[in-house]
Amino acid sequence: MATATNNHRKLRFHVLRYNPAQPNDTPRIQDYELEEAPGMTLFIALTEIREKQDPSLQFDFVCRAGICGSCGMMINGRPSLACRTVTKDLDADISLAPLPFFALIGDLSVDTGKWMRGMSEKLETWVHSMGEGRDFKRLEEAMDPALAEEVYELDRCIECGCCVASCGTARMRQDFVGAVGLNKMARFRLDPRDKRTDADFYELVGDDNGVFGCMSLLACHDVCPKNLPLQTQIAFLRRKMVVQGTKG
Amino acid sequence: MKIVYTDVLVIGGGLAGLRLAIGAKRRGHDAIILSLVPAKRSHSKAAQGGMQASLGNVAKGQGDTEDVHFEDTVRGSDWGADQDVVRMFVNTAPKAVRELAAWGVPWSRVRKGDRDVIINGQKVTITERDEAHGLIAQRDFGGTKKWRTRYAADGTGHSMINTVADQAIADAIPVHERKEALALIHDGSRCYGAVVRDLITGDISAYVATATAICTGGAGRVYRTTTNAVICEGIGHALALETGVSALGNMEAVQFHPTGIYPAGILVTEGCRGDGGLLKDVDGHRFMPDYEPEKKELASRDVVSRRMEEHIKKGKGHKSRFGEHIWLDITLLGEKHIHTNLREVWDICHYFLGVDPVKEMIPVRPAQHYTMGGVRTDATGQSPTLKGLFSAGEAACWDMHGFNRLGGNSVAETVVAGMIVGETIADYCDKLANTPTVPLGLVREFVEREQAKLAAFTKGGKEDASIIKGEMQDLMTGKVGIFRTGRDLEEAVDKLQKLLVRSRSIGLRSPSPGANPELVTAYRVQRMLKIALSIAYGAAVRTESRGAHFREDFPRRNDAEWLKRTLATWKSESDTLPTLAYEPLDVKRMELPPGWRGYGAKDYIDHPDTPERQKAVEAIRAQHANDRFAMQAALMPYEHLLPEVLRGRNERIDERF
Numbered sequence: 069m070a071t072a073t074n075n076h077r078k079l080r081f082h083v084l085r086y087n088p089a090q091p092n093d094t095p096r097i098q099d100y101e102l103e104e105a106p107g108m109t110l111f112i113a114l115t116e117i118r119e120k121q122d123p124s125l126q127f128d129f130v131c132r133a134g135i136c137g138s139c140g141m142m143i144n145g146r147p148s149l150a151c152r153t154v155t156k157d158l159d160a161d162i163s164l165a166p167l168p169f170f171a172l173i174g175d176l177s178v179d180t181g182k183w184m185r186g187m188s189e190k191l192e193t194w195v196h197s198m199g200e201g202r203d204f205k206r207l208e209e210a211m212d213p214a215l216a217e218e219v220y221e222l223d224r225c226i227e228c229g230c231c232v233a234s235c236g237t238a239r240m241r242q243d244f245v246g247a248v249g250l251n252k253m254a255r256f257r258l259d260p261r262d263k264r265t266d267a268d269f270y271e272l273v274g275d276d277n278g279v280f281g282c283m284s285l286l287a288c289h290d291v292c293p294k295n296l297p298l299q300t301q302i303a304f305l306r307r308k309m310v311v312q313g314t315k316g
Numbered sequence: 317m318k319i320v321y322t323d324v325l326v327i328g329g330g331l332a333g334l335r336l337a338i339g340a341k342r343r344g345h346d347a348i349i350l351s352l353v354p355a356k357r358s359h360s361k362a363a364q365g366g367m368q369a370s371l372g373n374v375a376k377g378q379g380d381t382e383d384v385h386f387e388d389t390v391r392g393s394d395w396g397a398d399q400d401v402v403r404m405f406v407n408t409a410p411k412a413v414r415e416l417a418a419w420g421v422p423w424s425r426v427r428k429g430d431r432d433v434i435i436n437g438q439k440v441t442i443t444e445r446d447e448a449h450g451l452i453a454q455r456d457f458g459g460t461k462k463w464r465t466r467y468a469a470d471g472t473g474h475s476m477i478n479t480v481a482d483q484a485i486a487d488a489i490p491v492h493e494r495k496e497a498l499a500l501i502h503d504g505s506r507c508y509g510a511v512v513r514d515l516i517t518g519d520i521s522a523y524v525a526t527a528t529a530i531c532t533g534g535a536g537r538v539y540r541t542t543t544n545a546v547i548c549e550g551i552g553h554a555l556a557l558e559t560g561v562s563a564l565g566n567m568e569a570v571q572f573h574p575t576g577i578y579p580a581g582i583l584v585t586e587g588c589r590g591d592g593g594l595l596k597d598v599d600g601h602r603f604m605p606d607y608e609p610e611k612k613e614l615a616s617r618d619v620v621s622r623r624m625e626e627h628i629k630k631g632k633g634h635k636s637r638f639g640e641h642i643w644l645d646i647t648l649l650g651e652k653h654i655h656t657n658l659r660e661v662w663d664i665c666h667y668f669l670g671v672d673p674v675k676e677m678i679p680v681r682p683a684q685h686y687t688m689g690g691v692r693t694d695a696t697g698q699s700p701t702l703k704g705l706f707s708a709g710e711a712a713c714w715d716m717h718g719f720n721r722l723g724g725n726s727v728a729e730t731v732v733a734g735m736i737v738g739e740t741i742a743d744y745c746d747k748l749a750n751t752p753t754v755p756l757g758l759v760r761e762f763v764e765r766e767q768a769k770l771a772a773f774t775k776g777g778k779e780d781a782s783i784i785k786g787e788m789q790d791l792m793t794g795k796v797g798i799f800r801t802g803r804d805l806e807e808a809v810d811k812l813q814k815l816l817v818r819s820r821s822i823g824l825r826s827p828s829p830g831a832n833p834e835l836v837t838a839y840r841v842q843r844m845l846k847i848a849l850s851i852a853y854g855a856a857v858r859t860e861s862r863g864a865h866f867r868e869d870f871p872r873r874n875d876a877e878w879l880k881r882t883l884a885t886w887k888s889e890s891d892t893l894p895t896l897a898y899e900p901l902d903v904k905r906m907e908l909p910p911g912w913r914g915y916g917a918k919d920y921i922d923h924p925d926t927p928e929r930q931k932a933v934e935a936i937r938a939q940h941a942n943d944r945f946a947m948q949a950a951l952m953p954y955e956h957l958l959p960e961v962l963r964g965r966n967e968r969i970d971e972r973f
Contacts, residue, residue, distance in 0.1 A: 134667055154667070205967055206967050207967050208417045
């Protein structure tokens, strides 16, 4: 290990800093230098910068394994998960900024949680089972294995916010539910346990803040860290909602 | 002084806290959840592989019952578990799985007909029954007799917490995100809520409640190498400990997971081995059958982790630039299986190691994984020493895992404990006598005490919080790990005490307003050190080996002297060590008296009561050989401990009522 030290690159991080809690603070770019280490991720790099260089630097990591969705940020201008971004895949100059659209907490930390909760409340992102009381001592209801897998595929969203941060519509419409919201509607629409009909879903997403607000720029599809099939799901949902809307 | 009032204050927004809050709310009590992060980002999410419950739908799970699950769990615990609690758990787990199914978890389902699986390195064809088609499927996991682990591909915890968190939203339960409890408000006999810091603004407020529940998960981050998320710092444990009244049980019982990827420590699921993956050494030799001929790669986690380290010590590890490791080989499972059922594993290998597990082996080495110890409660989740305080999930020690937890039993525990303790806490709030008369002077005193502690960090102290934290983590991984000795443990206890003293002189370099991450590290590290000391000191005093607690200088399990639970309390703020006391386990009440686990070391020292109890148990078993329910009731009645709504037998394909 020690012998390789001389070959390690010097990484230069250019971080957008701003602390709204600090009176008179203004947004600025701050530079940090760090020696690269083998297997270094942005989680490791930012943690080291905070521990050794600047204890005030704000960012969010939780699982640091690409599954919790906490660490979405703009990495060289593109929304991505910082924890699973490996520095060796990047140039020595790395620019970091918080995700746009969401409320800023400070530096690289944004409040995705509050927005996601609002979206969930608005779209009622849970199984609506019409209140029948099941007896959980009894056998569970059977479900087609292939359908269960399809539902799981759409359930893989981690609500990181990358899709919304990359969305053209969201720039213009603060209330747009984003690919994250539309994908959830597609997920519950597919789930036979959810008794809602297309008429119900139309009430939730049949407008410009829902599926008709999407301009099909589809950056969401390109940046989704979980590779969710957002393009097909949004197109499919739009078709179903058009059918529903024209029934009218 | 800002005060928020509620019926139930739940500290922690993971699966246990969410399910507990839902239970209380549905019984008519308001609940507020405090969470360091948005609920869906909690560490519950990281449970990849599965949840244990004895449904017995798949062919390899046929014949599974609560009885088998009970025995697997008690053996896994190395007889450290409270057997009443294990019974309550195994009887509720099938109901929990089915409730989650109704709420929307996309559990993987059984497909009728033939399918190929890998068992013991060989391809085997299994035929699934027609009547099981579409029911919830099970896979194999370590330390279990039957295939019992249900799963949603390899995002089990992810799907579970998505579903339960959305259910909490449906029930309009507020989750106060980015809020951290700094201290419990109490008068030495009763808990009134908590002092809370806002992690965005830095503001301090008080939350006053009839009942307070600690559901904050594990304490893995006191170690350097851990699979735990960065928020798993044992802060909930510390809240209880710092009351001086509430005890922590069995903190020395720390689990190391065999397959953390090396060197990052990120978990790859036990499902890798459950589905047929093998552990190999530097020569490509599959070594586990040499040590554990019965269970091989699927012995319990403590045993597999020790065998791996033992094999590395024999010079059989692969030497990399970071150090030595073992190989996990899942190539034999094939591309399709890996890309569907083990996709998170593929992702992790791809993104963090640059390895394609379809073609290449995965470097792994055991990493800290689970905190068996926790806030001591009774079987209903209530603290026996601090009225109004409850705990559930990994943070609690009620105590279902004893000295080693089985894979798949932790996510199962979160929801099961949430269901049970949610009912208990509602019962508690129902009683008028339990509605507190709030001593506002006391609330204010606690708020001001916490404010003063935070202010002390800006008084020019010379110690750096990050450095102290790093030294603590190195000590824990280096000296309080998988193999322990009296000498190492004493050294660790001594040095941790010195770190604790130093932590009282931490000074901030950056006084920035708002969240201030440096301040967060400063106040947390003081608490983490108390948890680290509870682990290290408990381990130093326990001169035996049991489950995950392995002493090289005392390699045998010693039931005669150590069949008892460690209780750690922190009596005074000026102390540098916890005060230890012990609570014996009663062999005469055990449904499964202590014996050999079926894997691992075979020699142990019996408790004097064991032979007699064993005889009594055998007689009862013979008497009720035809009725497993009557047998169980005669051996160890427990159902009265369960809330009424959760009692009752579970239906199976092979067991209809």
